Amino acid sequence: MTTHLSFDVQLNPNPRSAAERERVLASPGFGQVFTDHMICIEWTEGRGWHDARLQPYGPLTLDPATAVFHYAQELFEGLKAYRQVNGSIVTFRPYANAARFNRSARRMAMPELPEDVFVRSLELLVQTDRDWVPSTEGHSLYLRPFMIATEVALGVNHPSRSYKYMVIASPAASYFSGGVKPVSVWLSTEYTRAAPGGTGFAKCGGNYAAAFIAQQQAVENGCDQVVWLDAFEHRWVEEMGGMNLFFVFGDRLITPPLTGTLLPGITRDSILALAGELGYRAEESKISIDEWQSAAESGELTEVFACGTAAVVTPVGKVKGVDREWTIGDGTPGPVTMRIREELVGIQFGTRPDTHNWIHKI
Numbered sequence: 106m107t108t109h110l111s112f113d114v115q116l117n118p119n120p121r122s123a124a125e126r127e128r129v130l131a132s133p134g135f136g137q138v139f140t141d142h143m144i145c146i147e148w149t150e151g152r153g154w155h156d157a158r159l160q161p162y163g164p165l166t167l168d169p170a171t172a173v174f175h176y177a178q179e180l181f182e183g184l185k186a187y188r189q190v191n192g193s194i195v196t197f198r199p200y201a202n203a204a205r206f207n208r209s210a211r212r213m214a215m216p217e218l219p220e221d222v223f224v225r226s227l228e229l230l231v232q233t234d235r236d237w238v239p240s241t242e243g244h245s246l247y248l249r250p251f252m253i254a255t256e257v258a259l260g261v262n263h264p265s266r267s268y269k270y271m272v273i274a275s276p277a278a279s280y281f282s283g284g285v286k287p288v289s290v291w292l293s294t295e296y297t298r299a300a301p302g303g304t305g306f307a308k309c310g311g312n313y314a315a316a317f318i319a320q321q322q323a324v325e326n327g328c329d330q331v332v333w334l335d336a337f338e339h340r341w342v343e344e345m346g347g348m349n350l351f352f353v354f355g356d357r358l359i360t361p362p363l364t365g366t367l368l369p370g371i372t373r374d375s376i377l378a379l380a381g382e383l384g385y386r387a388e389e390s391k392i393s394i395d396e397w398q399s400a401a402e403s404g405e406l407t408e409v410f411a412c413g414t415a416a417v418v419t420p421v422g423k424v425k426g427v428d429r430e431w432t433i434g435d436g437t438p439g440p441v442t443m444r445i446r447e448e449l450v451g452i453q454f455g456t457r458p459d460t461h462n463w464i465h466k467i
């Protein structure tokens with residue numbers, strides 16, 4: 106659908122100097138420094154989307170009774186802009202993020218944003234702040250579209266009658282600056298992330314708010330990340346805090362099915378599509394923690410990796426739970442993990458052919 110929503114462009118009169126920007130880009134970290142502009146679009150009941158604009162990056166002024174502060178009617182997306190080896194600036198499958206944004210919006214009783222407006226908002230921000238797209242190998246510009254409920258009222262009998270959509274951008278270093286390192290994971294049996302009928306498949310802030318305590322527990326137990334299990338038996342693997350999981354049995358790849366309780370990762374979907382071309386058989390099927398442990402111990406399970414926009418593909422080396430602990434392979438990154446990682450990174454940075462038309466030029 107094409108929507109006639111034109112953006113008003115208000116350029117920042119005081120952008121950061123080239124020297125300041127270069128200082129940030131030399132060591133960007135993740136999500137700490139933002140570019141000079143942002144996108145805002147308003148939605149009001151009866152009127153729909155209006156007042157689309159690019160404006161200088163800066164704080165918002167919101168009434169303390171604004172709905173988002175109280176009932177967390179909010180959702181977000183995450184994707185990256187890459188500077189390819191030939192100098193082009195691109196994003197990876199932005200229409201897939203647009204579609205997921207709208208699936209989240211439906212679950213949260215929020216208005217859907219036409220996909221072309223979502224993608225146009227990313228293009229406009231990245232075009233304006235293109236000098237913030239890093240050229241260091243493996244670095245990128247992280248894009249964070251989000252939407253908040255803005256009605257000023259404390260009633261809980263209906264969803265908000267107004268919303269604000271925004272996009273902000275932040276340069277990001279490669280997740281693994283010192284080379285790809287396996288992560289250790291904590292099996293969360295005390296807490297659950299999502300249950301059937303809940304919001305597990307939606308990228309809403311509330312899912313993440315409820316996850317911090319389990320992440321703290323993972324760190325207290327010497328692990329890097331949480332693995333979420335099903336809500337009833339605490340037995341079936343779902344996903345990690347911010348990544349989906351793949352299990353490698355020789356040339357067979359298994360990833361948990363999209364049951365509504367886990368986030369449908371775009372990296373996950375891309376790996377399912379690429380696997381066959383790389384000579385692997387990929388399938389969506391349930392895997393229990395008992396099977397994970399016994400197959401790792403017997404050597405049948407050769408590798409496990411996590412995947413997501415932030416780190417692309419990350420090997421999992423060690424697993425720990427309340428009463429169990431095991432390692433996968435010899436605890437170092439395996440060949441299938443690294444092959445898939447290289448393929449995806451290659452497509453994103455333009456060193457491998459994009460046969461699926463996933464690359465969207467800005």
Ligand code: PMP
Pocket residue numbers: 183344345346347348349368369370371372373412413414415
């Ligand atoms: N699961 C969760 C809970 C996430 O937050 C993310 C990051 N968006 C993912 C999986 C991976 O999704 P994607 O590949 O689209 O980044």
